[in-house]
Amino acid sequence: MNPNKSDAHFDELDQQIRAALQVDVSPLQIKRLETFWRDKSLADRRQKIFRRFAAMAAMILIVLAASHKLWSTHAVTPSDPNQIAGAAPATPTSQPKDAFPESRPIQLTAENAHSMSHGRPATAYEQIMFSARSRQRKMVQRNAAFNAIDNVVERLAGDPNTDPRQLLASAGIALPNAEQFLLRRLNRPDEPRRETVLQLLAVCGTPQSTAAILQLSRDPAMREQALRTLEQTVGSAGLARAATQTNDAGLRTAIYRRLLANATSLDAYLSLVQNDFLRDEVLVVADELPRPIIDALLQRLNADKQSTRLAAAFVLGHANGPIVTKSLIDLVSENPASPTEAWLALIARRGQQADQFLTYATRQPRLLGHFNRARVYWSQTIH
Amino acid sequence: MDRSTVERLVVEHLPKALRFAQRLTGDAYIAEEVVQESLLRVLRRWRSYRGDAAFDTWFLAIVVNVDRDRRRQRHQLLPLPPEDITAKTAGPDDHAAAGELQTALRCAIDRLPDRQREVALLSIGEGLATHEVAKILDISDANVHTCLHLARKRIAKAIGLDHANREPT
Numbered sequence: 001m002n003p004n005k006s007d008a009h010f011d012e013l014d015q016q017i018r019a020a021l022q023v024d025v026s027p028l029q030i031k032r033l034e035t036f037w038r039d040k041s042l043a044d045r046r047q048k049i050f051r052r053f054a055a056m057a058a059m060i061l062i063v064l065a066a067s068h069k070l071w072s073t074h075a076v077t078p079s080d081p082n083q084i085a086g087a088a089p090a091t092p093t094s095q096p097k098d099a100f101p102e103s104r105p106i107q108l109t110a111e112n113a114h115s116m117s118h119g120r121p122a123t124a125y126e127q128i129m130f131s132a133r134s135r136q137r138k139m140v141q142r143n144a145a146f147n148a149i150d151n152v153v154e155r156l157a158g159d160p161n162t163d164p165r166q167l168l169a170s171a172g173i174a175l176p177n178a179e180q181f182l183l184r185r186l187n188r189p190d191e192p193r194r195e196t197v198l199q200l201l202a203v204c205g206t207p208q209s210t211a212a213i214l215q216l217s218r219d220p221a222m223r224e225q226a227l228r229t230l231e232q233t234v235g236s237a238g239l240a241r242a243a244t245q246t247n248d249a250g251l252r253t254a255i256y257r258r259l260l261a262n263a264t265s266l267d268a269y270l271s272l273v274q275n276d277f278l279r280d281e282v283l284v285v286a287d288e289l290p291r292p293i294i295d296a297l298l299q300r301l302n303a304d305k306q307s308t309r310l311a312a313a314f315v316l317g318h319a320n321g322p323i324v325t326k327s328l329i330d331l332v333s334e335n336p337a338s339p340t341e342a343w344l345a346l347i348a349r350r351g352q353q354a355d356q357f358l359t360y361a362t363r364q365p366r367l368l369g370h371f372n373r374a375r376v377y378w379s380q381t382i383h
Numbered sequence: 384m385d386r387s388t389v390e391r392l393v394v395e396h397l398p399k400a401l402r403f404a405q406r407l408t409g410d411a412y413i414a415e416e417v418v419q420e421s422l423l424r425v426l427r428r429w430r431s432y433r434g435d436a437a438f439d440t441w442f443l444a445i446v447v448n449v450d451r452d453r454r455r456q457r458h459q460l461l462p463l464p465p466e467d468i469t470a471k472t473a474g475p476d477d478h479a480a481a482g483e484l485q486t487a488l489r490c491a492i493d494r495l496p497d498r499q500r501e502v503a504l505l506s507i508g509e510g511l512a513t514h515e516v517a518k519i520l521d522i523s524d525a526n527v528h529t530c531l532h533l534a535r536k537r538i539a540k541a542i543g544l545d546h547a548n549r550e551p552t
Binding site for chain 1: 386390393394397398401402405406411412413415416418419422423426453484485486488489492503504507508510535538539544
């Protein structure tokens with residue numbers, strides 16, 4: 001079949017289609033797009049130039065650092081080695097070749113009375129010996145600190161009601177050192193006092209403990225306490241950041257649930273909702289929300305930061321239930337000029353109640369404009 | 384091809400791209416967003432344009448891909464009610480009979496399967512040749528002919544056009 005021949009009688013239809021597809025392009029839109037293009041193009045050029053400069057600067061710094069290191073390892077030595085030896089330059093005599101040149105005793109002078117190795121770099125042997133002796137001293141100190149930490153752990157395990165902070169203070173160990181020793185114990189695969197170590201880390205832990213505690217959180221038996229310790233150590237924001245650092249999906253879900261369980265950590269949860277790569281996963285735990293959380297999210301729709309409002313809209317849009325839908329409908333009905341994010345949440349809802357209201361909104365002049373704006377905003381935010 | 388030439392070509396073809404995007408999306412605001420996203424992709428990929436095809440062919444291919452991505456993500460949106468609340472592509476005289484036919488044609492085009500709709504818009508709407516449409520959509524010429532034929536048949540049937548009498552029934 002020759003398509004061209006069979007389509008010949010569609011000419012009139014084609015004309016009608018072309019007429020139907022006739023569109024007028026707004027000069028204002030063209031202008032906006034041209035401006036957009038020029039701005040983005042210029043920004044892209046500047047970024048590329050900046051990157052090139054940064055790479056060149058980094059190369060220069062590396063070369064300078066390497067040169068400095070090379071120069072400093074070859075320390076300045078006295079220019080006249082004979083001054084150190086205190087001997088005059090040996091002059092060859094007319095003696096037979098197998099005779100040794102006459103050597104002179106070293107003559108100490110005021111100039112060379114100080115260390116004879118002044119300015120000479122340490123030999124390899126000297127470096128090793130010095131390091132070994134220093135380490136020996138440090139090892140003795142470290143063993144004592146280890147023992148002290150072990151005592152603290154055993155005492156707390158024996159009496160969990162003891163104040164961990166007081167125990168650490170009474171042991172005379174600086175908190176940063178205590179943290180290091182506790183992390184070593186935690187990293188042991190057969191550590192019998194993991195719960196007690198976590199109790200102590202909750203007191204003296206810093207963001208440095210995050211990786212070790214996260215690793216422990218992979219164990220479902222320890223997950224609850226480990227996440228509680230992590231939150232006490234680095235706060236809700238730190239816990240949210242930790243979720244982005246693990247590839248354990250079960251652990252991430254546990255973190256999301258924990259953050260969404262309290263209104264105090266809600267902002268940390270919303271920060272994860274703002275992450276385009278994690279959003280779908282983060283929203284899965286928002287299927288059923290308790291009333292206090294719903295109220296907190298509705299309040300967030302009026303937050304100053306747009307990103308917070310938008311994240312709250314995503315969560316409310318995802319959460320199921322007539323309570324959320326009714327709350328959103330009441331919100332936009334009483335005040336149609338509510339933040340656009342409130343409308344977004346309603347648009348994202350599923351269910352007959354939301355559909356009916358939105359259909360109603362298309363027929364109400366006082367609601368229609370806000371609904372339209374929200375729809376445009378929606379199409380911008382999901383792309 | 385150097386960057387300044389590409390930048391100049393983009394500005395020259397912006398009206399065409401916007402017009403095409405409006406036909407694709409049926410909404411002036413969404414069309415502008417689609418073109419904006421297309422411009423960002425042009426910025427990222429301008430080096431891939433080697434000048435072996437017309438620039439508008441390359442540009443429109445990007446617009447088509449952006450629209451496809453947008454449609455894939457759009458499944459969460461509510462479907463539009465038949466009385467379209469967004470900007471129409473028809474003129475202000477859409478209450479006349481001719482306007483009603485155009486509205487019906489527009490709806491019929493919107494209801495086409497994606498591939499047929501794209502072929503129809505490029506072939507009929509933009510007036511591009513078969514090989515240009517094939518290059519934009521990355522399909523064969525024969526596929527373009529087939530899709531166009533099917534699209535016309537569907538549109539004709541949707542508006543009640545009787546092929547034998549060539550009159551809407």
